[in-house]
Amino acid sequence: MSQLPRPPIAVYVHIPFCPTKCGYCDFNSYAMEGEIMESTTLATIAEIRRSPWAGRPATTIFFGGGTPTYLAEGQLLRILEAVLESHPPVDRAEITSEANPGTVDIPKFKAMRQGGFNRISLGAQSFLDDDLVRLGRVHRSGEIERAVSSAREAGFDNVNLDLMFALPNQSRHGWEKNLDRALALDPEHLSLYCLTIEQNTAFYKERLRGTLPLPDDEVQVEMYEQCVRRTKEAGYEQYEISNFSKPGRACQHNLAYWNAMEYAGYGPGAVGMVRDDSGLGTRYTNLKHPDGYVAAVAAGKALAFESETLSESTLRVERLMLGLRLNEGLDVEGLSVDTKSLDRLVNRGWVERSGQIIRLSAEGRHFCSEVALELI
Numbered sequence: 116m117s118q119l120p121r122p123p124i125a126v127y128v129h130i131p132f133c134p135t136k137c138g139y140c141d142f143n144s145y146a147m148e149g150e151i152m153e154s155t156t157l158a159t160i161a162e163i164r165r166s167p168w169a170g171r172p173a174t175t176i177f178f179g180g181g182t183p184t185y186l187a188e189g190q191l192l193r194i195l196e197a198v199l200e201s202h203p204p205v206d207r208a209e210i211t212s213e214a215n216p217g218t219v220d221i222p223k224f225k226a227m228r229q230g231g232f233n234r235i236s237l238g239a240q241s242f243l244d245d246d247l248v249r250l251g252r253v254h255r256s257g258e259i260e261r262a263v264s265s266a267r268e269a270g271f272d273n274v275n276l277d278l279m280f281a282l283p284n285q286s287r288h289g290w291e292k293n294l295d296r297a298l299a300l301d302p303e304h305l306s307l308y309c310l311t312i313e314q315n316t317a318f319y320k321e322r323l324r325g326t327l328p329l330p331d332d333e334v335q336v337e338m339y340e341q342c343v344r345r346t347k348e349a350g351y352e353q354y355e356i357s358n359f360s361k362p363g364r365a366c367q368h369n370l371a372y373w374n375a376m377e378y379a380g381y382g383p384g385a386v387g388m389v390r391d392d393s394g395l396g397t398r399y400t401n402l403k404h405p406d407g408y409v410a411a412v413a414a415g416k417a418l419a420f421e422s423e424t425l426s427e428s429t430l431r432v433e434r435l436m437l438g439l440r441l442n443e444g445l446d447v448e449g450l451s452v453d454t455k456s457l458d459r460l461v462n463r464g465w466v467e468r469s470g471q472i473i474r475l476s477a478e479g480r481h482f483c484s485e486v487a488l489e490l491i
């Protein structure tokens with residue numbers, strides 16, 4: 116009897132190393148180097164090879180972190196090779212690596228391009244050195260321009276820049292200068308996020324001490340509106356609250372998350388979401404610290420330290436929260452949205468409705484969480 120083809124899946128690989136820990140960072144990243152990088156590389160390859168989802172084609176592949184490009188290109192490419200073997204990519208699959216400007220050069224980008232990566236996401240964050248120092252980043256602004264030009268020279272025609280606004284002491288003028296420099300580089304994609312202060316970060320402690328002077332809410336709203344206006348003028352389409360792309364260059368990997376599609380996660384702290392044959396989803400998180408992860412792989416132990424079966428009600432809440440972020444809107448058919456709440460939001464001007472599709476208005480984008488909570 117012939118076997119049914121296995122359904123495709125998005126693939127995420129987490130590389131948990133960074134040269135230093137930034138003041139605002141609550142990602143699973145560690146300022147470690149040396150032998151642990153090689154042992155984590157080998158463990159990640161072993162995890163990918165023994166994955167229960169091996170054999171499912173990859174719709175997209177995304178290396179995030181941490182700083183994937185803090186690994187040597189040989190390590191990065193050995194992990195990619197394992198992914199490509201276990202998850203043969205679909206035709207024209209997007210294969211992204213995050214990269215930090217201070218950890219790349221033309222030979223590294225060339226090796227990555229030849230190895231199969233076809234998209235680079237650069238953590239630029241700011242084009243002003245004072246901001247970069249304040250954030251604790253290791254790169255300086257000139258390195259961003261050099262990194263983009265190196266990526267182009269290596270053959271990457273799909274480049275994203277991540278930038279953050281509402282930084283300590285940042286003015287509207289400072290943010291405008293950032294947008295000028297970013298747009299001058301003509302990237303295919305821009306992710307523009309408002310800085311959020313997470314617990315267990317150095318910035319959180321500073322805010323408690325009162326030594327973190329952040330722009331007030333009104334200025335943050337204006338900065339966001341600068342993002343929307345400037346990107347639109349430059350020919351970008353906004354397809355998600357914080358994401359803007361040239362036509363046809365939306366990030367397919369992020370769209371997979373936002374559309375609640377399945378994804379396999381590999382590496383320390385990686386998160387995955389997979390469904391069983393009945394469609395029931397499970398989300399798991401791998402052991403976070405590289406030492407514990409490497410030891411668990413070597414001992415053949417379970418790697419997930421957290422695993423949650425996603426009930427229908429959890430899935431409904433997530434579909435609402437994530438779908439509302441997308442500019443194409445959300446089909447509320449079957450989501451049991453309260454009609455009175457929806458009418459109220461439409462009358463308030465925060466939500467637009469067209470049949471079963473709802474989407475946030477320009478004003479509503481400032482209140483995504485409030486809208487989602489009201490609809491839930």
Ligand code: SF4
Pocket residue numbers: 132133135136137139140141142144180181182215238
């Ligand atoms: S580069 Fe990114 S992941 Fe690494 S410490 Fe800074 S914010 Fe965290």
